[in-house]
Amino acid sequence: MSLVDLATTRKPWIVRHRLLLLGVLAAVLFPFVIAIVVDGAPISAVWENADGNAKFLQGLAIEVVVLALYAMSYDLVLGVSGLLSFGHAMFFAVGAYSLGILLKSAGLGLVPSLLIVMGIAVLVALLFAVVLPRVKGIGFALVTLGLASVTGIIISSSEFKDYTGADVGLQGVPSPDWLNPTDQRFRFYLVSMGVLVLVYLLYQRLVDSPTGKVLVAVRDNEDRALMLGYSTFWYKTFALIVASMTAALAGSLHTLYQPIVTPEVAGLGFTVAALLMILIGGVGTVSGAIVGAAVFRLTEFYLDRWFEGLSNLLIGAGYILLVLFLPYGIVGTWRTRSNRIGEGRSRLARLLSGSKGE
C-alpha cells in the first residue's frame, strides 16, 4: 500500500460517526425514557410538553447544547488555532443581546434577526482580527479581555437600559409561538440538538480540511507556516469569524431559551467557563467541547443541589485535579488510549502562556 493510500483512505462515514449517531438516537429517545420510567407518564407527555422530569431535563439538555456550541467555538480559537483570547464571552454576549434587542425592541422576526446577528458576529470577529497582527500571545489575551470588558460595561450601563435592561438584565424577549421554550419544549429541544449536530459536523469538516490543517500549523509554529507561504493572518481571521458566528448562535439560543439574559455573559468568568469546558473534554478535540459542556453543566447543577455551599469548592478542586492528571481531557485521552501526563501539561502550558512552537 502506498503512502498516499495509507494517508488518504478513510473508514466509511457511518463508521467514523457511529458515536455521533448513537448520541443522536439517545438524545431523541431520552425524553421518552424519562417520561415513562421516571415520571410514569404516557409517551404523549413528551410532545404535549407536560410538566415533569422529562420536560425539566430537556431544559437542562438545552442549556448543555448552548454551552457546547459556545465551548466548541472557543476550542476552534484556542485549541485548534492556538489563539489565546480572554474575550471570547464577547462573541456570545453580542449574539445574545443583539438577538434579544432585535426581537424585542426592533420587533423583527426570528429569521431576519438571526441573519443580522450573524452579520454583527462577523464584524465583532473582524474587530478581534484587527488586533491580531499588532499583539501576540498574552498581549492578544489582554486586548481581547479589554474588548469584552467594554462590552460588559456598555451592556450594564444605564444609558441603554431601555434596550439592554442594564444590570437587571434583558427580559421579556418575545419568542415565536412555534419555538416557545415552555409550551414547545420538546420542539425547542430537538431544534437545539439539530443545530448542535450540524455545527459539530461542520466543525469536523473544517478541522479536517486544508484550512483546518493550516490552523493547526499556526498553533504549532506560526513563523514556519508564514515561511511556507501561508498568509496566517487570514487563516486566523477566518477562525475568529467562524467562532464568533458559532458563539453568537449559542448566545441567540440562550436568549430564546432563558427568561432573562444578564451582563455576566460578557464577563471574564464566562470565558473561563469556556476554557474549563474544553479542558474537561480535551483542548483541540472539537467533540471534547460537547462532553465538557455536559460534564460542566451537570456537575454544577447536581453538586449545587447535593452540597450547596460546598459545591464551588468541590468544582474548583475537580478542575485542578483534571488539569494535573488528565491534561488531554476526556476525549483527548480516550482517542489516544493513553495519558502522557507530563507532555500534556507542557502542551497546556504552551497554549495558555500564548507562546507557540518551540
Place this chain on the structure above:
Amino acid sequence: MSDVLIRTEGLRKEFGALVAVDDVSVSIERGTLHSIIGPNGAGKTTFFNLVSGTIKPTAGRVYLDGDDVTNIPVHRTIHHGIGRSFQITNLFPSLTVLENVRLAAQATGSDGFRWWRSHARFTDYVSRAEEVLTQVGLVERAFDIASNLPHGDQRKLELAMILAPDPEVLMLDEPTAGMAAEQVPELIALIRDVQTSGDKTVVLVEHNMGVVMNTSDRITVMAQGAVLAEGTPDEISANEEVKVAYLGSLYEDLG
C-alpha cells in the same frame, strides 16, 4: 553568458550598534550552486534572512530575476520561487513527518481555504509529500511525530519541506549542521542531484570545507558582515587574504 537570478545591492542590516551585514552586493547566477562561507557571526544567516524576506534590511535592495523583492512579505517569498531552510531546525514539532511536508506542498496550491472538503481529498499534495520523503529517505518515518525524530532525520525533514513546493531557488543554511559526519556526503549528494536534475539555483551555507570546495560553482567569503572575496573554488583556495582571515588551519586539513 551570465544569467543573474539573485542580486543584492548594498545590502545592510544593523542590530543596534552592530552591523551584521555591511554593504553586501552579490550576484548569484541561475542554475549554479553558490556557497557562502565565513566564520561564525560573519552575517551569513542574516544575509539569508534578508534575501528570503524574514527580516527587512536597514539599507540596500534584493532583486530576483530583475524584480525588486526587498519588501515583499515573508509569506510571498515562496511564491516568488525562493525556498529557504533554517540553520536551527524549524518544523511543526507536534505534527507528523508527512503532515509537515504535506503542508509545505499545500502552501503553493490554492486550496488553503477549501474548508468544506477533507484534506485527504487533495491527494496531489500527499503524493508530492511521498515523492519528496522518498527522495530524502524518510518515507518509512512518515507517520512519526516530527519532534520524536533523531536530529539527523529532522535535518532531512527540513530539506524535504523546502523541496516539496519545488522552488527555483533553494537557500540552505547549514543543512548538515549537527548531522553525524557519515550522513553528510549523502545529504550533499542529494542536494547536488536536486540542483543539477532540476536545474535549480542553490545558495548554500556550509562549514565543511571539503564539501564546499568540491560541490560549489562559486563561493562568496564573508567576514564581519562584509564580502571578503568571491570566486571559483580554485580562486578562493588560492586567495591569500582568505587563507589568512578564515581558511587557515581548515584549509591545511584539506591537504
